[in-house]
Amino acid sequence: MYTYPSVIDGYFNEADMRSRALRSLLICLAMIFSCGLFAAEKLHVTFINPGKSDEAYWMMVTAFMKAAAEDLGITLEVLYVERNHFMQSQMAREIAARPNKPDYVVLVNEKLVAPETIKPLDDAGIKTFLIFNDLSDEQKLTHGIPRSKYKHWLGTMTPNNVDAGYKIARYLFAEAKKRGMEAPELLAISGNRVTPASTERKSGLDRALMETDLEVKLTQEIWGEFEEIKAYEMTKRGLLRYPNLKIIWAANDPMAMGAMRAAREAGKTPGKDILFGGLNWSTAALKAVKSNEMVVTVGGHFMTGGWSLVAIYDHAHGIDFAADNGTEIKPEVFGAIDATNVDSYTRAFGEGNWSKLDFSRFSRKYNPKIRKYDFSLTSVMNSLRQ
Numbered sequence: 001m002y003t004y005p006s007v008i009d010g011y012f013n014e015a016d017m018r019s020r021a022l023r024s025l026l027i028c029l030a031m032i033f034s035c036g037l038f039a040a041e042k043l044h045v046t047f048i049n050p051g052k053s054d055e056a057y058w059m060m061v062t063a064f065m066k067a068a069a070e071d072l073g074i075t076l077e078v079l080y081v082e083r084n085h086f087m088q089s090q091m092a093r094e095i096a097a098r099p100n101k102p103d104y105v106v107l108v109n110e111k112l113v114a115p116e117t118i119k120p121l122d123d124a125g126i127k128t129f130l131i132f133n134d135l136s137d138e139q140k141l142t143h144g145i146p147r148s149k150y151k152h153w154l155g156t157m158t159p160n161n162v163d164a165g166y167k168i169a170r171y172l173f174a175e176a177k178k179r180g181m182e183a184p185e186l187l188a189i190s191g192n193r194v195t196p197a198s199t200e201r202k203s204g205l206d207r208a209l210m211e212t213d214l215e216v217k218l219t220q221e222i223w224g225e226f227e228e229i230k231a232y233e234m235t236k237r238g239l240l241r242y243p244n245l246k247i248i249w250a251a252n253d254p255m256a257m258g259a260m261r262a263a264r265e266a267g268k269t270p271g272k273d274i275l276f277g278g279l280n281w282s283t284a285a286l287k288a289v290k291s292n293e294m295v296v297t298v299g300g301h302f303m304t305g306g307w308s309l310v311a312i313y314d315h316a317h318g319i320d321f322a323a324d325n326g327t328e329i330k331p332e333v334f335g336a337i338d339a340t341n342v343d344s345y346t347r348a349f350g351e352g353n354w355s356k357l358d359f360s361r362f363s364r365k366y367n368p369k370i371r372k373y374d375f376s377l378t379s380v381m382n383s384l385r386q
Contacts, residue, residue, distance in 0.1 A: 043316050045069070046077040046102040047305065048091055048117070050110035053080040057226075057252065057280050060302045060352070067354035068306035072313045072363070077102065085111040092117040096124035104154075104312050106305065109133035112194055115143045122150040127315075130156040131308050132301070133196045134328065146327040154315065155327040157308045159301040161197045164334045165204025165251065168277040171296035171336055172247050173212045175275055183215040184246035187238050189255045191226040198226075201251045201279070219245065224255040232258030239266045245274055253280035253297055260293065270294070281337060286350070289342045300333040300377055306354075307331060307375045310362045317365045324371040335377030348384060358385050 047065060051058025062078050069076035081087040088107065095105060104127045107117050114130055121128050134156050135143060146155045176184050188205055191198030202221065209216055219242045224231030231250065239245060239262060248263075250256035256278030260270045268274050270293040278285050281299030288294035311321040311329070321329065337345055348356065360366040361383045362373065 043072075043074045043104070043313065044077070044102045045074055045104045045106060045309065045312060046079065046095060047106040048088055048108070049078055049080045050083070050085060050088065050108045051080065052082050055083075056254065056282055056284075057302060060280075060282070061305045063352055064303050064354050065305040065309060067357065068309045068359045070355075071357075071359040072309060074309055074313065076309075081110075085113045088113050089116040089120070093120045096120040096126065101126055103127065103316065104129060106131055106308055106312075109135060109139075110195060111192075112136060112139060115139060118143075118150050118153050122152045125152060127152045127154055129154055129308050129312055130158075131304050132158060134158045136194075136196055147322075155311070155322060155329060157304055157311065157329045157331065158196075159304055159333045160330055161200035161301075162204040162207070163332075164279055164298050164301065165201030165249075166208050167204070167298045167334060167336050168201075168249055168279060168296060169205045169208030169212075171298075171338060172249060172275050172277045173208065173214050173216065175295045176216075176247060177214050181214070181246055183217055185217050185219050185242055185244055186247040186249060187219055187235070187242065187245050187259075188221040189224045189231050189235070189248065189250040189259060190221055191251045191255075192223050198223075198251055205249055216247070224250070224258065226252050226255065228254040228258035228261075230258070231255035232262050235259040235262035236265070239263065239268070247275045248277075250276065250278045253278040253282040253285040256294065256297075257282075257284055257288075260288070281345075283350075283352075286337065286342055286346055289337060289339065290346075292339065296336050296338045298334055298336050300335045300375075300380075303333060303375065303380070304331070306359070307333070307362070307373065310359060311373070314364045319364045321364070321373070325373055329373065331373055331375045333375050333377075344381075348381065356384050358383050 049058055049062060066076060079091055101124060105121050106129050107114060108131060110133060114135060118128050143149055146153045190202050209218060222234045222238060224234055248259045250259060256276050260276055263270055263274050270276055276294045277296045279298045281297055285294055285297035289297055314321055364370045
């Protein structure tokens with residue numbers, strides 16, 4: 001029952017009023033303190049993006065990370081090195097020297113520069129997380145694995161790029177077989193000679209070549225540096241050397257787009273005279289799949305940055321991902337989009353509206369029953385907000 005304050009001669013009792021005022025003040029102070037504590041505890045994560053700020057793929061990576069950060073209450077800072085990998089270690093030193101340091105730094109082993117990026121951050125006591133490209137086997141001999149030589153290097157999250165390269169090839173070979181192609185000539189457009197993601201995707205192609213019963217002839221491997229213009233220029237020369245090419249396997253979508261442009265200029269019709277496959281789930285590639293100019297675009301790896309924030313969020317809240325997932329996480333993120341599922345994917349995410357995803361559904365903090373992270377395409381489609 002509510003007790004009314006005492007009334008004496010038509011006025012509130014003075015002592016009662018002071019007591020009520022004191023209680024109100026204490027409640028306000030508690031609210032202010034709790035809000036301030038929450039703000040102080042809000043995670044600050046910096047991502048050193050190795051790509052260009054206007055590069056489609058790396059813009060997708062950033063957009064997905066921002067959606068995850070907003071959902072999980074993380075303050076995300078993104079710094080671009082504009083494809084100048086020498087800048088990455090310099091950025092790391094500048095971050096390490098800041099008076100207000102981030103809680104975590106997410107970085108990529110682009111052109112094998114991760115060790116010199118991790119070291120100054122580790123010396124400054126900043127926790128780091130490596131995504132996309134793990135250290136090479138040779139680098140591991142010197143620098144070890146997470147939490148060994150560098151105590152604050154917490155872990156890695158690297159997509160299975162061998163599987164990605166394999167998937168592209170398998171879809172291309174299945175289509176070639178369906179069309180009755182005999183001994184088709186193939187041109188492989190890799191990224192570069194050193195980045196692990198590039199060499200691993202090529203390993204996937206090699207595995208598919210060994211397994212297929214189609215007599216595919218690999219004419220040449222060229223390196224397009226993951227760039228459309230370079231792939232275009234090199235494919236132009238390749239088509240002069242191999243005018244009967246039937247299949248072009250590309251390690252990413254921009255290089256596939258460049259190769260398609262070169263094919264058109266050579267009088268070839270993409271999807272008819274030459275089969276193309278790429279990787280990224282880029283808007284251009286999805287349109288090409290829908291118009292039957294491309295057989296397949298494999299993707300989902302651009303989401304790795306967002307998934308790393310889920311693991312970081314859990315770690316910051318006392319749930320160490322290493323307990324059940326290890327320090328070197330290899331999530332199955334790659335999925336293939338072809339003519340059979342391109343419409344369903346574009347209906348869900350065609351505009352890149354990642355806010356449709358409920359990222360908390362992937363977090364072990366919010367879902368204690370989760371042991372192993374599941375970032376598959378099926379899981380993503382099942383996590384759409386209703």
